[in-house]
Structure formats: structure tokens, C-alpha cells
Amino acid sequence: MHFCPSCSNLLLVENGVGQNGETCLVCQTCPYMFPISKPFISRTILKRKEVDDVLGGEEEWANVDSIEISCPKCLHERAYFKQIQMRSADEPMTVFFRCCSMSCNFNWKEN
CATH class of the missing domain: 2.20.25.10 (N-terminal domain of TfIIb)
Structure with missing residues (x-):
């Protein structure tokens, strides 16, 4: 141009x-x-911008609480959780879970 x-x-x-x-x-x-x-x-070759990890990257699960809930993969009885507002303010928050079992570390979410 x-x-x-x-x-x-x-x-x-x-x-x-x-x-x-x-x-x-x-x-x-x-x-x-x-x-x-x-x-x-x-x-002109454009330089790609580094993508920011909006969910926290490697440190996203560092300071989260745990709750008594069954992991759908390994059935471990405890999981870490965090809540994030993914949609508009009138929608409920999305809850993300990670299994507390070090051998599993399965992630899932609930709306």
C-alpha cells in the first residue's frame, strides 16, 4: 500500500x-x-506478537484453593479450583478444576 x-x-x-x-x-x-x-x-514480513496467556501460564495454579470433588479421570477425591468470568457480567462464572493427584493433573471446567 x-x-x-x-x-x-x-x-x-x-x-x-x-x-x-x-x-x-x-x-x-x-x-x-x-x-x-x-x-x-x-x-514486508510482519513480526508475530507473542501471545499472552490470559489464564496465567505456568503460574496459574500456584495460589489456588482445593475443594472436595471427584476427578472424572482418576476419581481422586480432591481438586484445585478457580473461577474466571469468561462471558458477560450477567452470565455465571466458569469454574476450572485441576486434580490434586500429581500423577493425574487432569483439567476440566464447569459453567
């Missing part, structure tokens, strides 16, 4: 509008025209 140096609007490619019938970059709001004399390609 190229922008007009006069008014900063997007320049469009139009064929045969130049003085000698050449292809030009043309501004739609002001009389600016830039003749294109040869093909040009420009490529």
Missing part, C-alpha cells in the same frame, strides 16, 4: 492515466499522480 504525500489517502493503481498513457498511482481526493515506470514489488 502506498499513501499520498499531500493528503495521506490511499493511492490506487490506474492504467493509462499518465501523460504518455502510463500506469500511475492516483489519489482519489487530490490531483496527486505518481507514474509507474517499471514493475515494483515490496514485501
Whole structure:
């Protein structure tokens, strides 16, 4: 994308509008025209942003309480839990669980 140096609007490619019938970059709001004399390609490789883990990452279960509930995978009788508001404020919070058994560590949720 190229922008007009006069008014900063997007320049469009139009064929045969130049003085000698050449292809030009043309501004739609002001009389600016830039003749294109040869093909040009420009490529910008965007740097990807690191994704933030909104649920807490590695430390998400560090300071949570436990409750007496049966794990659906190993049937262990205790699990850690935390509540997060996932939807709008008039919807109930989502409860996330993690089995307290170190060999299981199964995660599940309830709405």
C-alpha cells in the first residue's frame, strides 16, 4: 500500500492515466499522480506478537484453593479450583478444576 504525500489517502493503481498513457498511482481526493515506470514489488514480513496467556501460564495454579470433588479421570477425591468470568457480567462464572493427584493433573471446567 502506498499513501499520498499531500493528503495521506490511499493511492490506487490506474492504467493509462499518465501523460504518455502510463500506469500511475492516483489519489482519489487530490490531483496527486505518481507514474509507474517499471514493475515494483515490496514485501514486508510482519513480526508475530507473542501471545499472552490470559489464564496465567505456568503460574496459574500456584495460589489456588482445593475443594472436595471427584476427578472424572482418576476419581481422586480432591481438586484445585478457580473461577474466571469468561462471558458477560450477567452470565455465571466458569469454574476450572485441576486434580490434586500429581500423577493425574487432569483439567476440566464447569459453567
